[in-house]
Amino acid sequence: MYDVIIIGAGVVGCSTAYWLSQYEMSIAILETHNDVANGTTKANSGCMHAGYDPQPGSLMAKYNVEGSLMAKELCEKLDVPYNNDGSLVLAYNQQDVQTLQELYQRGIQNGVKELYILDEKETRKLEPLLSEKVVGSLYAKTSAIIDPWRYTIALVEVAVENGVDLKLSNEVKAITKENDVFTVTTSKGQYKCRYIINAAGVYSDIVHEMIGEKEFTIIPVRGQYFLLDKSEGEKVHLTLFQCPSKYGKGVAVCPTVHGNMIVGPDAETIQFEDLATTSEVLNYIKERSALTMDCINFKENIRNFAGVRARSDRQDFIIEESKSVKNFYNLAGMASPGLTAACAIGYHVIDWLNTKEKFVKKENYQETRKKVHFKDLSFEEKNEMIAKNPAYGRIICRCEQVTEGEILDCFNSPIPPQSIDGIKRRTNAGMGRCQGGFCGEKVAMILKEKLNIEFNEILLDKEGSNILMNKAKEGDY
């Protein structure tokens, strides 16, 4: 019997686990997939928004601004990359300049610091390669970028170090409640607890309705992206949004913490979690991005992907105890700025729990973690590391310069990778321009050995994504 079960190991669930694991309570996270950060968290632009966008007074505004303020220190503690270079909202005409003023005012109301309206010259000074069409911008200096995977993995690694049970490949099928005790039935087994935190992302309405009444609806909104090589990444320094107008929200052009450029997303309401990309939308994104920068070379594209945001029918986050189920707390509708807000949302879950009973902080709480980033080490440090462990002297992924040592390290983590993409999310191996063309096989063979599995059990990512089918000459011919 757990005190708390968190359903969903996305950034919201993992942040909740991170903060709650400071307290004397038993916690489990139930996750459908074989890895964390594999839903909405997986595919977005990695932007930590400043907070000028949400409507004042909304939950989005509150948690966005608070999350934005917390993120830097948290990323340092977690040893995950965080770049605080700021963002621009680009204006193309007088109407847009007016909109910038509104955003600025909204930002001030929301408590966003370091917001500036820039004229064309000032804008171009910050970002020289902008298209000719740009006439001014709103500069938000507190906007930042992170790696959503590494961030989420780090949060949950620390949580697990502090005693949280992470149950991967456990899809929640049913929830019942008897005498204030919940029984959660998953694809793997049954778990009992006294409190449920619902952080099931796109499926949070379905999970809630396994036991409660319909209180909200999640509308999956798909967004597609281009991820471009570092040659393009060099062209962009700030996260570049287009001014929202009657033509929509536009597409963003952003640097990533790893030095790439990401372009997207659109927003398309879909029926279910469909992560396919489509040529129509990709073409739209290409065309639309030219408003921001017309010098993007899409031939340097290394990957397209789609993410699904869990937008709620309330147009705001849902952060509240279920009205129909006592001790069941919904963290739902985490559309943008959900990634930014996640750390603040998780931080405040204890406030709700403390209204139920008093939880005390642990004495020996571990709040940080450290990783080896071989590429970033100095000449001497590199040699010291290799002397300690020669595996750091062997590059597996050459595009991203990831060593065998770093890949082996992730198997010593409390949540070892279960797939090739799991290794990618932890180390960057396979993220680069060859997309695993060279290192994929090496990574696969490491995975096979470390997990002690057969060749035909090696997964690219989720269950079913087996990469190898037969031994040579053993097919059907």
Add this chain to the structure above:
Amino acid sequence: MYDLIVIGAGPAGLSAALTAYEKGLKKILVVERDKEMGGILNQCIHNGFGLHLFKEELTGPEFAGKFIEKIKETNIEIMLDTMVLKLDENKNIYILNTKGYQKLSAKAIILAMGCRERTRGAIATPGDRGAGVYTAGAAQRYMNMDGYSVGNKVVILGSGDIGLIMARRMTLEGAKVLACVEINPYSAGLRRNIKQCLEDFNIPLYLSHTITDIKCTNNRVSKVIVSKVDEAYNTIKDSEIEIECDTVLLSIGLIPENELSKEANITIDQRTKGPVVYENMETSVEGIFCCGNVVQVHDLADNVALEAKKAALAACKYVLNERTFEREIKVEVNKPISYTVPQKIHLPIDEKLIDISFRTNKILGKCVIKVVNSSGEVICKYPREYVIPAELEKINIPVSLIKDEKNNITIFIEED
């Protein structure tokens, strides 16, 4: 200080190192990231190599073996399992292996890093993103080195030689290859490979077609949609064919690997994606030479080895201070020629002939290749029965005809 450091121990690197050794360079180092010499040849177990160089038909490993055996008889130093992380303009390299991270210097450097395969991202093929999409070379490695097949029902996108070779390999190893789909109205691979890899096994080749959607079921490829395209590569409505399959192999081109070169500020030709080179395979940085697929994508390993010899001879001359040239001229091209290698020529030089290779971006029948000097005079002509994009075209220009040229020569091609 080494006389020469060669980066890469594939056909280009090995041939370059051997040539330099034969020409008398004393301290030669070859750095190779893999655990053995041979480069990509080790996984190219099919035959068709060596006809030019060794006058016999060899498999990739046999072809590599010829070089490796010779290398073993020399005192050329080979560092395996070693990655070059950085190269600079002063001919220093920074290498990483299990013994440590160190800086090495050389009087001359030859780049022989080869190329990588273009990926799905490069052509932005839409659809689902489950398992089952591989570059042909990656599938080749799984098959030929590890003995694992990536799938049972295969569609090949692109008709590059590796894709064609893999069509045959997958078939011989137990898979069904359902189609090879090529967006161009002509094949990107050699004609003999169309014959012996597709036609021999009754695998249909769809020209002017491409994959417009990839569908997955339970996170693995389950179907592709193949559509016809028009001359501008736009998909033609209602031309879709559905093919149920579990695997897509991509054979959509190769890109020279020049991340190291870029860091050393070597000028890159945006058309070849390789360094801009002189007739002696020297890059824009003096003393750094290059050869093989790092320069331009070759059709044949034999030609890679020959180009490597040229680079090595030039590196020797550089190290031994035997250079004669005082100025340079440019080699310009006219459509439909896409590029030339070399892009520049040093003058004066001792050589009698200058080899120029290039590709066109369309098929030409009977035609004449003409070289024109900067005064507009045709200085030499080369008749051809045909010129096709899949085959690297070569001409050699007598140096005597351009020795007084000050600016540039231009290569034209005229169809009869």
Add this chain to the structure above:
Amino acid sequence: MIELICIGCPKGCKLLVDENNDHSVTGHSCQIGVEYGRNEVLNPTRVLTTIVKIENGIHNCLPVKSSKPLPKNKLIEASRFLKDIVVKSPVKTNQVIVKNILDTGIDIIATRDM
């Protein structure tokens, strides 16, 4: 007249084989084309290149080939025949792995040292 693409070398000559004239070949650039053209019509053959399993090698597989071209229609059968062959490292190039495969009189030989 039978039209063929010669696979004897990468040049890929377009051959014409005259079945009414003793299978005489035209369109070739060298003797390989003449032989290929005749054979391709009368008794098409191919060199088989494939792999067999190897123990204690640097890789799981040893590349092999047929010492001479095999009848084209025997390629798949020959490859399947090698399914259960396992060799032990070390192996030398040209070492015979299977003698007289499918009674063709042709051997399967290693194409590298391993």
